[in-house]
Amino acid sequence: MSDWIQETLYDNGTLINKFGIRDAQELAQKEFEITAQRELYLLNQNIVIKDVSAFTKINKFLFMPLYDWAGKYRTGNFYKGNTAFLDCNRFDYAExxxxxxxxxxxxxxxxxxxxxxxxxxxxxxxHPFREGNGRSTRLFLQCYAANHNQCIVYPLNNDDLIQALTGANVHEIARLIKVEKI
Structure with a gap:
């Protein structure tokens, strides 16, 4: 692990958080409760997505009660399993x-x-954030869909969607998500 990742973790591997929770399961539960409540709040705000800056604002809003790094781009490179995400020095191109x-x-x-x-x-x-990229992406897209009087229905099981995202298979991602008129 690189230093930037280590700096976000307690010695036992749990993310450093504002509650001082050092048990990963307890933190995951707290994170779920807080972010779910904040997601519902944002969905009711009729946010207009004009550009990618809303993605950062969404991540910050969801995670600021928990983490100091909420809404801040990662400062190092990141891998999950065999998946390498965009080099942090190239975020401006992604934007x-x-x-x-x-x-x-x-x-x-x-x-x-x-x-x-x-x-x-x-x-x-x-994948610019230390944590919460998936939740921030889904909420960003749900708000964006609402701008078009639509709603995205994500699969109940994330495994196939994660596999399609890992393979950058846009056709498969499109097959797995459903778009409905609201």
């Missing part, structure tokens, strides 16, 4: 790509699952 896609989609009244899948793939590869 440009995401904003370009958002600008192209802005002209559409209704978006298809492929449109959301493309954004999901880009946000997942960027």
């Amino acid at each position: 440009e790509d995401i904003n370009h896609v958002l600008a192209l989609q802005k002209e559409k009244d209704e978006l298809a699952a492929e449109d959301y899948a493309q954004l999901m793939d880009l946000l997942n590869y960027m």
Whole structure:
């Protein structure tokens, strides 16, 4: 593990948090409770997604009660299993790509699952935060879908979606998510 990751962990491997919780299961439960409540709040705010800066704001809002690094881009590179995420020195390029896609989609009244899948793939590869990238991505896309009078229904089992994201398979991501009119 690189130093930037070690700096976010207690000696036992639990994420350093504002509650001082050192038990990983207890922290996971607290994180779930806090972020679920904050997700519902944000969904009711009718947030307009104009650009990728909303992604950072969402991560910060979800995780600021728990972590000092909420909403801050990671300062080192990151791997999960065999998956390497975007080099932290290239986040500005990822932001440009995401904003370009958002600008192209802005002209559409209704978006298809492929449109959301493309954004999901880009946000997942960027993976800019220490924790909460998946939750922040799903909430960002749900708010964005609401801007188009749509709702995304994610699969109940994340395994296939994670596999599609790991393989950067936009077609499969699109097959797994459902877009409904609201």
